[in-house]
Amino acid sequence: MDGISLLTITVLAVFVGFEVVSKVSSTLHTPLMSGANAIHGIILVGAIIVAGQAAHPWVLAVALLAVVLATANLVGGFVVTDRMLEMFRGRRGNGGRPVPPDGHRPRSEASDSKDGAR
Template structure:
């Protein structure tokens, strides 16, 4: 194994440990803003898939890059949809015009 592989593996393991520690310390009231920030981070995965596609030299790598970009884009869009729905639960219901006329 090369030194570059050891370095990349060490960075990966350290990011897993740091991510686990950060996520376990977040209270439940901050999960919605955290989810929104995580969706922005997933945008980096889309960019990474584009970089892989630019470096691809085989049709297998093109398919993998497409699948990576597709699933990352679905993850980002779904995450923002869920975040929007969760934040919508905190809005007050809108009063209808007929109820305002009855109160006058």
């Protein structure tokens, strides 16, 4: 791909990156950081390409190290983010069962304001 196309894509991705997080509530700062952290684990794709083209044992060894590190970043990142988010539940209803997030139960005037688009 030519330089200008790559540059165009990069610049557009910068704006998308700014845009998708600009309104995030501080409630989710930690999961967001962790989720973004998992996404850059996609360097695994690069590590696999380099390892797959390695001709020399030394190059292969270093590339495989990169694969291990990148996998840890990617897999660990998504798993730990999921674990965090698993805990974000709505107000508990009957018998301690979590109310599904869509089952909105207006409990008080104040508890409704959280989910709206802000």
